[in-house]
Amino acid sequence: MSDADGTLFAQVRDPANRPDPYPLYARLRAHPVARQDDGTVVASGYAAIRALLHDPRVSSEDLPPAEHPPTGNPVKDWIVNPLKDRIADRHRPFIFRDPPDHGALRRQVMAQFTVARVRGMKQRTEALVAECLERCAQNRTFDLVEDLAYPLPVTVICELLGVPREDEARFHAWATQLATALEPESRKDETLRACNTETFDAIADYMRDLIREKRRAPADDMLSGLATAKDPEAGRMSDPDLIATAILLLIAGHETTVNLITNGMLTLLRHPDEFARLRADPERAPRVIEELLRYEPPVHYRTRLARAPIPFAGTVIPEGAPLVLLFAAGNRDPARFPHPDRFDPDRADNQHFGFGGALHYCVGAPLARIEAEAALTALAARLRAPRLAEDPPPYRDGSSLRGPKRLRLIIDAIA
Amino acid sequence: MRVVVDLNRCQAYAQCCYAAPERFVLRGDEMLVYDPAPPEAERAAIDRAVLACPVRAIRVEPAAAEGTA
Numbered sequence: 001m002s003d004a005d006g007t008l009f010a011q012v013r014d015p016a017n018r019p020d021p022y023p024l025y026a027r028l029r030a031h032p033v034a035r036q037d038d039g040t041v042v043a044s045g046y047a048a049i050r051a052l053l054h055d056p057r058v059s060s061e062d063l064p065p066a067e068h069p070p071t072g073n074p075v076k077d078w079i080v081n082p083l084k085d086r087i088a089d090r091h092r093p094f095i096f097r098d099p100p101d102h103g104a105l106r107r108q109v110m111a112q113f114t115v116a117r118v119r120g121m122k123q124r125t126e127a128l129v130a131e132c133l134e135r136c137a138q139n140r141t142f143d144l145v146e147d148l149a150y151p152l153p154v155t156v157i158c159e160l161l162g163v164p165r166e167d168e169a170r171f172h173a174w175a176t177q178l179a180t181a182l183e184p185e186s187r188k189d190e191t192l193r194a195c196n197t198e199t200f201d202a203i204a205d206y207m208r209d210l211i212r213e214k215r216r217a218p219a220d221d222m223l224s225g226l227a228t229a230k231d232p233e234a235g236r237m238s239d240p241d242l243i244a245t246a247i248l249l250l251i252a253g254h255e256t257t258v259n260l261i262t263n264g265m266l267t268l269l270r271h272p273d274e275f276a277r278l279r280a281d282p283e284r285a286p287r288v289i290e291e292l293l294r295y296e297p298p299v300h301y302r303t304r305l306a307r308a309p310i311p312f313a314g315t316v317i318p319e320g321a322p323l324v325l326l327f328a329a330g331n332r333d334p335a336r337f338p339h340p341d342r343f344d345p346d347r348a349d350n351q352h353f354g355f356g357g358a359l360h361y362c363v364g365a366p367l368a369r370i371e372a373e374a375a376l377t378a379l380a381a382r383l384r385a386p387r388l389a390e391d392p393p394p395y396r397d398g399s400s401l402r403g404p405k406r407l408r409l410i411i412d413a414i415a
Numbered sequence: 416m417r418v419v420v421d422l423n424r425c426q427a428y429a430q431c432c433y434a435a436p437e438r439f440v441l442r443g444d445e446m447l448v449y450d451p452a453p454p455e456a457e458r459a460a461i462d463r464a465v466l467a468c469p470v471r472a473i474r475v476e477p478a479a480a481e482g483t484a
Binding site for chain 2: 107110115116118119283286287290349350351355357361365366369
């Protein structure tokens, strides 16, 4: 771990390397667990990531304490906001919680994320994809992000949660802003943190009202279920936990799926033979999507915290060290995947980290698969002679939630 | 076809239950119950379950009778 280049992860975060971080990942993997100059420890080898995902000394509670910036209003600065911060710290969403709290919260969400509810969204998702394509039917060029990949998941998650359609536009803006909270940069950038705090307050207020409304008149949606159900052990979910959970589901169900669809189309257009095969045989979609989750995953890494010294492969990860589990690098580890840089949907034994793993394995994975399949099979079936207007496309800032800002396609027609 | 789940590998990620709900069900938090001999007509759903399993615990084999066919 000592003789590694300690700037590699800083280079990964540099927007200049967003289009192709994979050569940096290969260099990082030379030391599967590498200490960076700022003290962060980056796990990039498949075996290392897997071991740390399952290690109880590795904590997901790595967020800095909540902190409202001063407003100049003494009532807010001394009473209201500190109280809000305390509540926020005690009621983190379950992606940032460890056992035992994590288990009960996750179980309560899973109880609402039923097979019937998720599969019930399949036809609806296909109809929404068709609607998006109809709107572009006359165009010879369109932006996959703005015209399909972005609106689709927000509508799907809003309908599942039970957010009224007329409020969706507000959710777009909130989700985009709060997704930046998952990037390590946002924890250091004061302006961004302040902006996220403001957004969080706005969305929390909105959710509080919506939850009250759901309790008054429960409907057949996840939010009504979460607001009224009683877990046999944990009882009813507290309001702050409920708000945090709803916000998490909104963001996680949104930003990541955008990337899966957009990275997916980009990859398929870079591999026209695979695009043609998918068009000829839509049944290949599940294979294509699993390989996309390995080859170009929507989430490149997640952060953790070492709660105790962790010996690993002849070195020790120090207690208190911020950890990065670089899933996208593990997904390309030649020690685990033969020809890792080849996009091969027929690959056998594709145990990728596209949805993370262990306790925090993506709750929304089945929904993401449905949305990606609906979008990619429709695009393959209906776009005539699609090609990329620019390659590489411009990317959004995030190095963790990594994906194109836009993906302009030129087409002969939409069938 | 014959479906075999390696229950030592299975970690109850439940992805198969979403892919082929008629053939895979979780009882309680952890116990997977599955149909070892689903009808051929459901092959697409079963294949989805195989592919979606994060630990690749599900295998599909030819049924004993069709093994030599």
